[in-house]
Amino acid sequence: MTDQPVPASELYTDEFAANPYPSFARLRADAPVCPVSSPRFDQYLITRYDDARAALVDPRLSKDLYGPEQYYLKIFGPNSEALNRNMLNADPPEHTRLRRMISQAFAPRRIEALRPRVAQIVDDLLDKIVPRGESDLMRDFAIPLPMIVISELLGIPPADHDRVLDWTQVIRTSGSSRRSPQEERAAVQEAQLRLHHYLAGLVAAKREQPADDIVSALIDACDQEGKLSEAELVTTTFLLLFAGHQTTADFLGNAVVALLTHPDQLDLLRDRPELLPSAVEELLRFDGPLPVASPRIATEDLEYQGRRIPAGSLVGVVINAANHDPGHFVDPDRLDLRRVRGPHLGFGYGVHYCLGVSLARMEARIGIGALLRRLPGLRLGVPVDELRRLPAASPFRGLLELPVTFTA
Template sequence: MTQTAPPASDDVVPGAEIYTPEFRADPYPVYARLRAERPVVKVRTPRFDSFLVTRYEDARQALSDARLSKDLYRAGDTYLAVFGEKARQINTNMLNSDPPEHSRLRRLVTQAFTPRRIEAMRPRVEEIVEGLLDRMAPTGRCEFVDEFALRLPLAVIGDLLGIPESDHEEILAGTQVIRTVGTGGRSPQEDRAAIGQAQERLHAYFTGLVAAKRARPGEDLVSALITARDGDGRLSEAELVSTCFLLLFAGYQTTSDFLGNAIVALLTHPEEMAELLADLDRVPDAVEELLRFDGSVPVSSFRFATEDLQIGGVTVPAGSIVTIVLSSANHDPALVDDPDALDLSRGDTPHMAFGHGVHYCLGTALARLEATTALRRILVRLPDLQLDVPVEDLQWLPAASAFRGLLELPLRYTPTP
């Protein structure tokens, strides 16, 4: 693809030109045009402007640039305009901090989020997967998002955090209000109010959970986080509650959406699906290509420029919000040949589905464990798997959502005992 010179920093694109109904279903042609014509461009939406970074090398550099801060409290009025004051209580965590504070928080969380702890969860993940498929397999039809994709990671992260199973529906209700914002026919003001209420309920829930675990510790991650130390320091109460909120979304919503995306990708590429069915040992490699091809986190969380800087030859003024488009970087020809093709035989590629730099996702091992276990068993337990609606009728999350995923995924297959 021929790449043109970067645009001037005062080049502004209305968000309506990018976030169209067509973009919602398939954003990759838009990303290709941006990489070719406007690889770093300011996009204007009703609430704020943001510089989109769409090329792979620019994205890698931006994700490692200390001048792009994740501590949005430092952004002052910019932060408040985007998120509102009430969001502060759920954002006091490592995702929204810079070194050295980020380093302290990540060390404390890493102590409790060890590979050994994750590997020890393998039998439980397998048990949850089989239990869900036991209910689905005899019916011959399912709505995959509700019956499997949401349920597996919620059960896994619930076990990890020590959330009682009886509370799962309460957690599900709150998270889905946030995830599906923009789909209920509400006004933007009503959407913001609904999100605020859901965040407050979840914050109250995790405040109570931390208090309960402090009074009666268990073998769960929250109890481990309460006792984790870094020298003489521990996580504060606000940091504990906010970290629980972060781990819930990072360990649940992203995996849920990815599972649906992966199933659609396989069903719309039958030759690749057939080759995978013939050799299920390839599932781990297939997961990596599926993450690159259509991951569930299309963009990084917001950063803001602490000083004037250049990205891809474009001047980004101090105070600007910057969004790195991970999905676009993963489809850059600079990363792989024929990037818009699903090729499960590519082998390992340095995709950005889990980010890059100091904020690289801490839960990659858990996400891979869940995805590989789920896909391997789905392919075995649900034979002759097919979409139960035309692919063009699938309903995706709103174009400007923080997640890339489906509202529903109707499937059919040959019933089995």
């Protein structure tokens, strides 16, 4: 097991962005808990399934980035507190309080009632794509689908969808442009400020004129019970907006690439659409959109796999490495849509388990099913190794573009 930090030059490369799984396999085998020096911050990576699952519920690994050490500054930057101080970056009892308030909006009955609307959005998007015979599926489908759904849930007016999407995409694609690092940071900070200003205005507007949406419901709960501060209303809205579309969009892109590069599994799913629920789980395990869980902080000296993690260290649980652990999954690097559903970590584990899991599954099942029905002969428009991806240092695994062709 290596005692030296793994340098960024060994992991955060174009080759790693295209296919990180060989690197994850080496880490699992040779250094399952190891320090890594990344372009953004240094941390310890945990890569084996059992260790990852244990770390996700370890109370000694705190999610509170806003304590005296102010870890958020090195992770998110100086403008982050206005947007990111939310339940994702909080521990119980703060996390428990915030999650209880929000979970009511994602009750299974409420999400199931959205099914006809989600199907309509999918069909509306595909109606524009089908006649063309080609598409950038990220731009035309994978990104707008979850963005429209979560925007409508939050109560963002349709006239504002495009500009809100533009700001979130500046944040999502940070590091992928040809701008200098200084220009990139400035662009992200500007997008954060504009998004914060907009969401604060949205909360104020909903307070004056409430409607049947999540933001109005949160305001009502705040006013009636005093359980959310004004700042928490804004940061919670941001969390729901960003988490509600980012990972789903990236997952849809990754899933399409996985299917198109495994034609036997693509044919299987076309022939047996009843496999869609299990297929979504396998596609998420195979190439999930959040390779490393959001950072945790060791509140005391820890030991995993005989490796000491000093107090104050940042720790990253590598979900995509754990989901390819041969000690837990048979032949894990093989895409098998008939795989007996196992407890993958794609939606997390423990108290921070994905709150929007029911909505994400619904969007994925409806979206992928419709793509396969309505785009016959679907294939990549460029060789797979020419696909443009988010940079390797991004916290997300996804595509910048997904060119495809099909029979119009």
